[in-house]
Amino acid sequence: MNDGGADPTGGGNMRSDLMVSVGTILKVLRAVGDGDLSQRLELDFPETHPVGALAATINTMVGALGEAQSVASTYLQEVSTQIDTIERQREAIRNLSIPIIEVWAGVLCVPIVGILDSVRAADVTTSLLAGIVQKKARFAIIDVTGIEVMDTQSADHFLRMARAVSLLGAQCALSGVHPNIARTIVHMGVELQGLKCYRTMREALRFCVRHNDKTRAASPKPNGKGK
Numbered sequence: 001m002n003d004g005g006a007d008p009t010g011g012g013n014m015r016s017d018l019m020v021s022v023g024t025i026l027k028v029l030r031a032v033g034d035g036d037l038s039q040r041l042e043l044d045f046p047e048t049h050p051v052g053a054l055a056a057t058i059n060t061m062v063g064a065l066g067e068a069q070s071v072a073s074t075y076l077q078e079v080s081t082q083i084d085t086i087e088r089q090r091e092a093i094r095n096l097s098i099p100i101i102e103v104w105a106g107v108l109c110v111p112i113v114g115i116l117d118s119v120r121a122a123d124v125t126t127s128l129l130a131g132i133v134q135k136k137a138r139f140a141i142i143d144v145t146g147i148e149v150m151d152t153q154s155a156d157h158f159l160r161m162a163r164a165v166s167l168l169g170a171q172c173a174l175s176g177v178h179p180n181i182a183r184t185i186v187h188m189g190v191e192l193q194g195l196k197c198y199r200t201m202r203e204a205l206r207f208c209v210r211h212n213d214k215t216r217a218a219s220p221k222p223n224g225k226g227k
Contacts, residue, residue, distance in 0.1 A: 017044065021051050025058065037066040098124050100131040107139045107208045108132060109201060113146030121157035125164055132168050139208040140165045143201045145176030155190045162195040171211075173197070175204035 021043050028039045040059050045052035098120075103109045108131050110124060128140055142158060144150070162172035173196045185192065198204040 032062055037062055098127050100127050102135055104209055106137050108137045109141040111143045116154045116157055125161050132170050138170050140170055140172045141204045142174050143176045148178055150181045150184055152188050173204045175201040
């Protein structure tokens, strides 16, 4: 006669194994949820058993997630590389679009072509100021021969550049002003105070060279005597 706690069919052991398997499944699922896709289930149930089928399905799902993660990681790396390449190309284009040319000793020239918006004006100003400091330039010529239309905002950008240049102890000149630009500036009432204007870059350069020569001639000699 069996006592009340005995289970001759072994149901107790089966329930115990089932609970252990469920605990293992939950542990693996938590690990997968935390990003660990290396986990795999190895249970003592065949795939024909519901628990075994569940374990096989979870293993397949985790494997697919791992492959998808690998593909996504490769794709992100390619995108990152492409973004870096685009940024380098953009920087190269920006540098080409803002050439700082030393046309004479101590004289820099910045040819402006196209539309001068706030972003480009900031880039031009930054490059120009850096060039003045690096070359120890005394003059900066902003050539606008390539600009046929100028609005109030563009004129304001040039005035700001001239002020920034003067703060470094250099002089700024504007060359290549078209007649229609001159009429527009006068019509808008923009005061180009402190910014010398010349019809061509040659005339602006001539002024800078002459002024530079006069300054050198007037400077005292190393022994303290003038020329």
